[in-house]
Amino acid sequence: MSKKLVxxxxxxxxxxxxxxxxxxxxxxxxxxxxxxxxYSDADLDWQNSKSRSSVEMKDPDSxxxxxxxxxxxxxxxxxxxxxxxxxxxxxxxxxxxxxxxDFSGKTIIPFATSGGSGMGRTVDVLKNVCPNAxxxxxxxxxxxxENKLSEWVNEF
Numbered sequence: 001m002s003k004k005l006v007x008x009x010x011x012x013x014x015x016x017x018x019x020x021x022x023x024x025x026x027x028x029x030x031x032x033x034x035x036x037x038x039y040s041d042a043d044l045d046w047q048n049s050k051s052r053s054s055v056e057m058k059d060p061d062s063x064x065x066x067x068x069x070x071x072x073x074x075x076x077x078x079x080x081x082x083x084x085x086x087x088x089x090x091x092x093x094x095x096x097x098x099x100x101x102d103f104s105g106k107t108i109i110p111f112a113t114s115g116g117s118g119m120g121r122t123v124d125v126l127k128n129v130c131p132n133a134x135x136x137x138x139x140x141x142x143x144x145x146e147n148k149l150s151e152w153v154n155e156f
Contacts, residue, residue, distance in 0.1 A: 004028035008082030088120025110138030
């Protein structure tokens with residue numbers, strides 16, 4: 001049996017709630033991807049082109065610093081990777097996370113929360129950032145009934 005991890009970034013708490021559910025369902029360890037500098041409400045104002053999140057998302061090379069690193073990533077084979085959708089992709093802090101470890105031969109299952117959009121170009125971007133992992137198609141999960149979420153989690 002492979003060792004599973006749920007790693008997630010949550011700006012407002014919505015993704016965290018789903019990450020905790022998935023961790024329970026998958027019997028997986030849980031790790032929060034925390035920015036070294038937490039996001040304020042003003043930072044997350046997507047309608048302000050000068051807000052921190054808007055500036056980061058306009059720059060594909062942006063890599064917000066993460067506050068702590070998982071010391072034993074080698075023990076995991078399957079990683080559920082959760083985040084909110086920002087501008088039709090994962091926030092750039094997810095790129096920071098993926099570039100911080102060697103995911104060669106590991107399976108990554110993206111899951112996202114969104115206010116209305118789908119996964120967009122998310123998986124393509126993640127595959128470019130982390131080409132040596134087996135990145136699955138992923139799923140926007142908010143609003144999915146718990147039994148359907150459980151079925152999806154148990155596919156992996």
